Amino acid sequence: MPRCYVLGAGNLGTLAADYFADAGWDCIAAGRAALTRRLSNGVMQWQRTLAADDGAPIQLLVLATKVQDSAAALAPLRARLDHDSVLLRLQNGLLDPTTLGLPPLRHIEAISFSGAWRDTGADGVMHVHRVAENDTYLGDGSALPPPWFAGLQQFWPKLQWRTDIHWQQWRKLAVNAVLNPLTALYDCRNGELLAEPGRRAAMAALAAEVDALARRLFEHWPNDTLARSEQVAVATAGNLSSMCADRRAGRATEIDFINGALLRAAAQHHLSLPHHTEVVARLQWPLASVDPLPG
Numbered sequence: 145m146p147r148c149y150v151l152g153a154g155n156l157g158t159l160a161a162d163y164f165a166d167a168g169w170d171c172i173a174a175g176r177a178a179l180t181r182r183l184s185n186g187v188m189q190w191q192r193t194l195a196a197d198d199g200a201p202i203q204l205l206v207l208a209t210k211v212q213d214s215a216a217a218l219a220p221l222r223a224r225l226d227h228d229s230v231l232l233r234l235q236n237g238l239l240d241p242t243t244l245g246l247p248p249l250r251h252i253e254a255i256s257f258s259g260a261w262r263d264t265g266a267d268g269v270m271h272v273h274r275v276a277e278n279d280t281y282l283g284d285g286s287a288l289p290p291p292w293f294a295g296l297q298q299f300w301p302k303l304q305w306r307t308d309i310h311w312q313q314w315r316k317l318a319v320n321a322v323l324n325p326l327t328a329l330y331d332c333r334n335g336e337l338l339a340e341p342g343r344r345a346a347m348a349a350l351a352a353e354v355d356a357l358a359r360r361l362f363e364h365w366p367n368d369t370l371a372r373s374e375q376v377a378v379a380t381a382g383n384l385s386s387m388c389a390d391r392r393a394g395r396a397t398e399i400d401f402i403n404g405a406l407l408r409a410a411a412q413h414h415l416s417l418p419h420h421t422e423v424v425a426r427l428q429w430p431l432a433s434v435d436p437l438p439g
């Protein structure tokens with residue numbers, strides 16, 4: 145049985161582990177609190193150690209931690225990755241793979257619009273509940289998926305291999321770069337951004353800067369970041385964005401890999417994005433006691 149490691153046993157990481165296990169993989173998921181092993185449909189068993197782990201080279205590693213935790217999470221497994229390994233990155237934001245210190249390997253990017261939640265019984269058995277089985281895109285710019293992709297696709301609903309993964313990443317990044325920092329700074333749920341004119345104006349300012357940059361990167365960028373951000377805010381009105389949740393929990397946020405990534409791309413095009421510069425400064429880790437934004 146092929147083995148797959150999932151780093152970051154959050155909702156998406158455990159959902160991925162669940163689909164891989166359905167497709168016949170032995171899945172081991174490692175999160176902050178514990179290791180889990182998939183037992184049967186939707187059921188994960190906590191495990192204290194990798195008892196059955198043989199230290200062999202890793203065929204497939206799904207990186208589903210918070211993006212800022214990637215290098216630390218990969219460190220213990222780095223020596224077991226080689227040119228035959230595949231790294232599947234299932235995270236928010238953009239990450240320069242050269243910063244991970246990995247040997248040359250196949251690096252596949254994943255974007256998922258699916259949702260799941262988990263609960264754990266008194267017996268330590270964790271159940272993964274699939275709540276929204278939406279599109280998931282995988283790709284690395286090549287036309288040819290890895291040999292295991294077709295088998296996985298039979299068990300992972302709406303999973304697609306995309307040759308335009310870079311475009312898809314920017315389409316998602318654009319919305320995250322508007323909603324995530326503003327929900328964190330206004331300390332509100334996604335839908336509450338639409339409730340106040342000041343918040344809507346802040347959305348419009350960030351969205352216009354995203355479009356200005358994206359037009360430089362993509363010939364046919366549709367300049368619809370504000371409209372799409374509003375749609376997502378409506379569709380996920382009751383959600384606490386990941387960045388708002390991180391800020392409330394006093395954790396570092398993904399700001400450097402979302403809005404910070406935009407600033408790095410803009411610098412290469414000699415473009416300044418003053419509103420993104422401001423939200424990056426306000427959410428820089430460790431958080432200063434920032435004044436709430438007006439509105």
Ligand code: KPL
Pocket residue numbers: 236319320323324334376380383384385386387
């Ligand atoms: O992807 C998201 C996130 O929270 O990271 C959004 C789109 C803002 C939905 O909550």
